[in-house]
Amino acid sequence: MKNGETTKFDAEATKFLERDFNQCFIQLRHYDSQIWNICRFVFIAHIAILGAAISMYRYSVDKSLDLTPAAMFVLGAGFVLGLLIYCLAIRTRVYYVVVCRYINEHRKLFLEAKPLGFENISGMYVNPAMPPYFNWRSWQSWLCYLIASLNALMPALLVFYFSDGDWSWTVTIGIVTALLQSGIGIAYLKFREGKGGSQAVFGKE
Numbered sequence: 001m002k003n004g005e006t007t008k009f010d011a012e013a014t015k016f017l018e019r020d021f022n023q024c025f026i027q028l029r030h031y032d033s034q035i036w037n038i039c040r041f042v043f044i045a046h047i048a049i050l051g052a053a054i055s056m057y058r059y060s061v062d063k064s065l066d067l068t069p070a071a072m073f074v075l076g077a078g079f080v081l082g083l084l085i086y087c088l089a090i091r092t093r094v095y096y097v098v099v100c101r102y103i104n105e106h107r108k109l110f111l112e113a114k115p116l117g118f119e120n121i122s123g124m125y126v127n128p129a130m131p132p133y134f135n136w137r138s139w140q141s142w143l144c145y146l147i148a149s150l151n152a153l154m155p156a157l158l159v160f161y162f163s164d165g166d167w168s169w170t171v172t173i174g175i176v177t178a179l180l181q182s183g184i185g186i187a188y189l190k191f192r193e194g195k196g197g198s199q200a201v202f203g204k205e
Helices: 003-063 068-111 139-162 167-192 197-202
Strands: none
Touching: 003 068, 003 139, 068 139, 068 167, 068 197, 139 167
8 A cells, every 4th residue: 555545544444443442332331231131120020920939829728729730830931031031141241241352452452552641550451351251250240140049949949849848959959050050151151261252252253
């Protein structure tokens, strides 16, 4: 390219990166709010499902009408729905991290040139390898733990029905189910580390 063409291309590239940077922040906020909305939906849906199942059980006891199969079906369907939503929350975390890292890469490119003598003394994020996909201190991680715990109530109540009210088995299954979901989610996120954005999301570059 000639000097004039190079200058023009650089100007257009700068505008593109500026637009991309701004749009990525919008996308980042979308993913952030989506995880919160997912958790809020799960909470409301699970309260409704658990309420319906418990009401059926109590009605069966009071009226001697066996609605236990219906209650079990509701709990089973609720558990499957909860698992799908939990997977969605974990997947959204992946999208969130990819966009975060991309924004950090943008910021690093420009701040390394120290525009106007700007030193970034405050230490604003410039590391394209951060944040990690899994960070146990992240509020998003805690929301995922909450979703897993709410999901665990479904199989726990199913065991309660099958075991005729054995609380030891009910609590055990609830804890194991919550830990199993959390463990699988954590392993999935950690497996994304060391991969490029496309590979982390789609499994290939």
